[in-house]
Amino acid sequence: MQLILSWPVRLLIIAILVFSIGVDGAGYVYRAVNHYPMTGNVPGLPPNYFGWQLYIHKGLDLAGGTHIDYQLTNFPAGQARSDVQQRTIDVINKRVNALGVSEPEIRGAGSNNDRITVDLAGVTADQAQKVIGRVTKLVYTKWVKDPNPANTSGPHPGYMPQLVGLTGDDISSASSTIDQNGIAWVVNLTFTSHGSVVFDNLTRANVAACPGDPATDPAAGCPERFLTIWLDLTQQDINNWDQPGVQAQLLQRYDSGGKQLVDAITDSEISGGQAQISGGSAGFTQTEASDLATGINSGSLPVDLVVLDVTQVGSTLGADSVKLSIAAGLLGLTIVVIFMIVYYRLPGLLASLALLFYAGAVFAVFKALPVTLTLAGITGFILSVGMAVDANVLIFERFKEEVRAGRTIPAAVDAAVRRAWPAIRDSNTSTLITCLILLFVGPAQIKGFAIVLGIGVVASLFSSIFVTHNLLAIVLNSTSMRRPALLGADRARIT
Amino acid sequence: MTEDEPASDVEDEDTDETLAEEVEEVEEAVAVPPPPIEKVLAAPRVRKLDIVSRRNLFFLLSLVIIIPGIISMTTKHFLLGIDFAGGTEITATFSNNPTIAQVESAVASENIDGTVLATGGSTFIIRAAQLQPAQQTSVINDLSTKVGPIDRSKLSILEVGGTIAKETIEFALLAVVLAAVAILLLLMIRFRNVPGGWRAGFQFGGSALAALLHDVFLLTGLFSIMGAVFNLRIGEIDSLFVTAVLTVVGFSVHDTIVVFDRIRENLRVSQRLSFEQVVNLSIMQTAARSIITSFTVVLVLAAILIAGGASLKGFALALMIGIVSGTYSSIFNAAPLLVVWRRLQPVR
Numbered sequence: 001m002q003l004i005l006s007w008p009v010r011l012l013i014i015a016i017l018v019f020s021i022g023v024d025g026a027g028y029v030y031r032a033v034n035h036y037p038m039t040g041n042v043p044g045l046p047p048n049y050f051g052w053q054l055y056i057h058k059g060l061d062l063a064g065g066t067h068i069d070y071q072l073t074n075f076p077a078g079q080a081r082s083d084v085q086q087r088t089i090d091v092i093n094k095r096v097n098a099l100g101v102s103e104p105e106i107r108g109a110g111s112n113n114d115r116i117t118v119d120l121a122g123v124t125a126d127q128a129q130k131v132i133g134r135v136t137k138l139v140y141t142k143w144v145k146d147p148n149p150a151n152t153s154g155p156h157p158g159y160m161p162q163l164v165g166l167t168g169d170d171i172s173s174a175s176s177t178i179d180q181n182g183i184a185w186v187v188n189l190t191f192t193s194h195g196s197v198v199f200d201n202l203t204r205a206n207v208a209a210c211p212g213d214p215a216t217d218p219a220a221g222c223p224e225r226f227l228t229i230w231l232d233l234t235q236q237d238i239n240n241w242d243q244p245g246v247q248a249q250l251l252q253r254y255d256s257g258g259k260q261l262v263d264a265i266t267d268s269e270i271s272g273g274q275a276q277i278s279g280g281s282a283g284f285t286q287t288e289a290s291d292l293a294t295g296i297n298s299g300s301l302p303v304d305l306v307v308l309d310v311t312q313v314g315s316t317l318g319a320d321s322v323k324l325s326i327a328a329g330l331l332g333l334t335i336v337v338i339f340m341i342v343y344y345r346l347p348g349l350l351a352s353l354a355l356l357f358y359a360g361a362v363f364a365v366f367k368a369l370p371v372t373l374t375l376a377g378i379t380g381f382i383l384s385v386g387m388a389v390d391a392n393v394l395i396f397e398r399f400k401e402e403v404r405a406g407r408t409i410p411a412a413v414d415a416a417v418r419r420a421w422p423a424i425r426d427s428n429t430s431t432l433i434t435c436l437i438l439l440f441v442g443p444a445q446i447k448g449f450a451i452v453l454g455i456g457v458v459a460s461l462f463s464s465i466f467v468t469h470n471l472l473a474i475v476l477n478s479t480s481m482r483r484p485a486l487l488g489a490d491r492a493r494i495t
Numbered sequence: 496m497t498e499d500e501p502a503s504d505v506e507d508e509d510t511d512e513t514l515a516e517e518v519e520e521v522e523e524a525v526a527v528p529p530p531p532i533e534k535v536l537a538a539p540r541v542r543k544l545d546i547v548s549r550r551n552l553f554f555l556l557s558l559v560i561i562i563p564g565i566i567s568m569t570t571k572h573f574l575l576g577i578d579f580a581g582g583t584e585i586t587a588t589f590s591n592n593p594t595i596a597q598v599e600s601a602v603a604s605e606n607i608d609g610t611v612l613a614t615g616g617s618t619f620i621i622r623a624a625q626l627q628p629a630q631q632t633s634v635i636n637d638l639s640t641k642v643g644p645i646d647r648s649k650l651s652i653l654e655v656g657g658t659i660a661k662e663t664i665e666f667a668l669l670a671v672v673l674a675a676v677a678i679l680l681l682l683m684i685r686f687r688n689v690p691g692g693w694r695a696g697f698q699f700g701g702s703a704l705a706a707l708l709h710d711v712f713l714l715t716g717l718f719s720i721m722g723a724v725f726n727l728r729i730g731e732i733d734s735l736f737v738t739a740v741l742t743v744v745g746f747s748v749h750d751t752i753v754v755f756d757r758i759r760e761n762l763r764v765s766q767r768l769s770f771e772q773v774v775n776l777s778i779m780q781t782a783a784r785s786i787i788t789s790f791t792v793v794l795v796l797a798a799i800l801i802a803g804g805a806s807l808k809g810f811a812l813a814l815m816i817g818i819v820s821g822t823y824s825s826i827f828n829a830a831p832l833l834v835v836w837r838r839l840q841p842v843r
Binding site: 309313423 | 649673678756760794798807
């Protein structure tokens with residue numbers, strides 16, 4: 001007991017309090033300092049503490065959006081399933097980025113690396129499935145003279161692309177690595193046997209158009225030497241090449257609406273089915289190289305995706321649930337506080353303060369970790385309030401008994417906490433065990449609940465044992481507080 | 496966990512004096528009738544209710560509720576929610592307050608094997624077989640032309656395939672079984688230091704487990720009756736219900752541990768009382784706490800049940816039933832069962 005009532009513990013409580021207020025109130029402090037309104041969107045929020053974005057992360061059932069579970073089938077032979085899964089996730093990520101979703105969540109799942117779970121806020125199921133499951137075609141073009149004299153812009157003025165019959169089906173894989181010199185990042189391409197023959201012919205014809213080393217001889221850099229990779233470029237697009245605006249549109253990055261992936265000059269004839277794309281004189285950064293590799297790979301998903309289940313929640317439906325749940329939570333909390341104060345008087349008031357401390361600390365942890373809150377999670381939180389109350393009730397009932405047994409009030413507080421402890425410890429251990437089991441074997445929807453309840457139980461243990469006890473000890477230091485009416489122990493001897 | 500055991504023993508020795516005091520107090524309360532008037536006020540109301548000797552009555556009461564539930568579960572099974580049954584569930588809010596008949600006729604013309612549930616107001620739930628995304632979109636478009644405009648921001652679509660539904664059930668059952676085993680082990684470990692050692696610990700753990708199963712069967716049975724027999728939507732079994740069952744498991748054990756912990760303490764303190772007397776005394780000493788705690792949690796749940804969203808109502812009801820049952824079983828079943836077990840298999 002000496003330990004619980006010692007100064008280090010009180011300092012810890014104060015530190016947690018300061019942290020909670022800082023995290024919970026950061027947004028409001030920011031609004032107040034900058035004279036922004038207290039609600040609604042304002043620039044600069046959510047607050048950022050040294051790279052920590054502090055805000056409540058809402059699950060899809062609260063924020064609205066789409067959740068899809070995919071089963072992966074037709075794994076390519078001879079490749080590690082975890083790699084294939086990761087590549088598929090990268091591809092889906094790229095495709096989803098085009099939707100402009102904030103914080104898309106795409107995770108691997110399944111005991112056999114054969115599942116992918118996708119959570120997208122603010123997108124309908126139809127949109128999501130169209131974008132993720134779309135069949136994208138990667139095509140190669142070479143450049144030929146444009147008969148239209150009006151063509152004076154683009155990467156190669158006077159030239160237009162021409163499909164060469166080489167597509168994503170002819171590429172077996174693309175990967176980003178660091179080059180032999182260990183300086184620049186490059187993308188390695190491996191062609192299928194058919195692809196390597198076509199590619200060999202193409203590159204030979206390219207080099208023949210204006211022979212020489214393009215790095216030293218400007219004459220060797222003619223547009224015919226270039227090969228370009230596109231996503232979904234159609235003959236229709238090429239026919240419209242000289243229409244106003246078409247080129248600019250097509251030449252944008254493919255994930256912002258354009259179709260061009262890379263425009264690369266052929267250094268030399270390439271046979272054997274292995275090609276390397278380097279970043280030219282500027283070189284690729286690691287991100288650029290891996291983006292390009294993913295872009296090439298995403299021309300074709302390595303596996304087939306089968307939809308297992310889809311959940312779509314309307315945007316205001318979620319907001320309604322949040323309002324209702326918060327209202328219910330506040331109502332419940334208020335009832336509990338009134339009950340505690342009426343029934344236990346001063347200790348009840350102190351326990352209610354501890355409860356506020358508890359709620360503030362748990363919300364700070366949710367924001368800081370962060371924990372994604374779902375509807376079930378909010379319920380878990382409300383329930384953990386019940387558990388926090390339980391520990392206090394155990395202590396106070398015991399306190400009344402100890403006072404009746406003739407102890408002085410400070411001694412009774414001490415004895416109450418000590419005697420109630422084994423029951424509090426064992427019962428909360430059992431709840432924590434249940435939470436852990438849910439976390440590891442529970443269905444995905446239940447995991448959020450388990451995390452929230454688990455954090456709640458730990459925090460409630462701390463608040464009931466440390467905070468309530470310290471508050472009681474501090475308040476009861478003053479003899480004027482040791483009145484039966486205040487302590488709810490009317491019929492007991494008070495010394 | 497075992498390491499802090501000696502420490503707490505030492506602590507107990509520190510307070511030998513006060514413990515001795517308490518022994519007197521306890522024994523006075525139980526063994527010396529009639530005490531002086533002041534003592535009646537000072538001592539807890541111990542002798543007014545003898546729960547242990549009336550245990551058969553309470554066992555019977557539990558069986559009266561549980562047996563119909565088990566019959567319903569085995570013959571009628573459950574009303575399954577979408578995440579267990581599989582299929583598509585569309586929740587649509589129309590802006591023109593249509594009748595359920597209007598929505599039903601529109602759904603019937605879609606040939607999707609659909610049923611319509613009214614949730615009150617202009618929101619309807621349409622259940623159907625599994626639909627492709629394109630089908631879903633066309634159904635929703637058809638509904639909005641035939642019935643009335645649908646508020647897209649309140650539209651929710653849930654589609655669950657058979658694999659996921661099966662897995663959810665398997666995971667949930669596995670979780671309940673694992674939790675039960677873990678709790679039995681925890682209680683055996685924590686109660687092995689009562690007189691009788693591990694065997695006594697096993698009796699404590701087993702009795703708690705029985706009370707826990709009582710609550711699980713009572714809750715699932717009642718939901719089977721509500722859902723499958725009376726066809727009430729609130730009695731639907733979904734993954735939130737599984738969450739509720741597991742929470743109830745936690746709470747039930749909470750209550751039981753509080754009573755058992757008191758028995759453990761009283762066994763050490765008042766060795767002249769019979770085991771039955773100790774159990775009854777412990778029940779009386781902890782009943783106030785158990786009832787008050789459950790009462791506060793029930794208050795919170797009542798708030799959710801009344802004010803919370805529709806999707807949470809069944810969940811709140813399940814928790815409420817389970818928590819009341821958990822408190823009942825810890826007082827009226829778990830501790831008396833311990834007495835019965837101890838009589839049949841005396842330890843020490």
